[in-house]
């Protein structure tokens with residue numbers, strides 16, 4: 001049975017969090033002489049430490065209790081907090097799949113936590129046989145991966161993700177940064193069943209707010225309470241909070257852009273398939289495609305020369321380049337550049 005007290009670091013369990021002025025008093029009306037703010041201006045007051053307005057909206061949209069939602073300074077904050085809360089530096093371990101998102105290794109290194117990496121199978125799906133060897137390991141506290149996966153682009157099978165949740169007694173962080181491009185593949189409904197699940201999402205991709213730095217996490221009240229305890233008191237600025245609220249109020253624009261991006265992805269895939277210099281195009285549930293070419297380093301350098309910047313993933317997946325779906329015009333420029341080159 002999963003027991004949160006078995007997986008949280010003892011010092012975090014015992015931690016008495018900082019209580020900020022706006023924690024203790026956050027009404028809108030009154031004379032505020034408690035936080036050493038300048039009384040003049042528009043951005044002079046500290047923001048809501050718990051981003052209640054945004055949580056209320058997300059609670060409605062996702063049909064999840066406010067107390068099961070955390071807002072972070074990008075979902076990268078959720079990743080870092082998960083290591084800090086659940087993995088004892090120098091002792092505990094975490095696990096991820098390869099190829100995967102590079103930030104997991106960086107967050108593990110910063111927190112001095114060993115990150116075990118096991119390869120995905122040739123379809124970029126989870127190899128349950130390999131994984132099984134690790135699930136009983138008492139030092140393993142956190143399994144972290146993204147679905148849809150970056151850089152391969154595919155979502156993992158729901159049954160495989162559920163297998164992990166069922167058979168692992170630590171925390172499972174499923175990073176759904178790209179889930180808005182395949183909303184039917186979310187694992188959010190599994191939250192009701194699995195107290196060890198954390199789902200992170202972000203405003204950085206489909207919502208078009210990468211510059212604003214707003215991410216979210218959904219988990220049990222107990223896990224969210226730990227996040228709130230450890231986070232910086234004012235981790236999301238008023239401007240970022242407002243940007244996310246505005247985006248949610250503009251659902252129509254979101255859906256329009258997503259529809260264009262998804263149809264452009266299909267156009268891009270169809271055109272790439274016809275090119276001799278493209279050896280493989282991997283199935284994508286996201287706003288990018290991973291393609292295999294003859295020589296990724298050469299192809300990448302050629303595209304840079306053409307002022308088209310892609311992501312060379314050659315060191316992660318042999319001779320593969322990750323291409324983000326841009327505007328129709330940008331995608332056509334990419335396709336034209338590829339048509340004209342025999343690499």
Ligand SMILES: *Cc1c(COP(=O)(O)O)cnc(C)c1O
Pocket residue numbers: 073074075076077101146150175177201202203204205210213214215
């Ligand atoms: C882009 C991306 C993110 C986004 O991180 P933010 O901090 O929310 O901008 C998270 N996870 C993966 C796998 C990504 O590719």
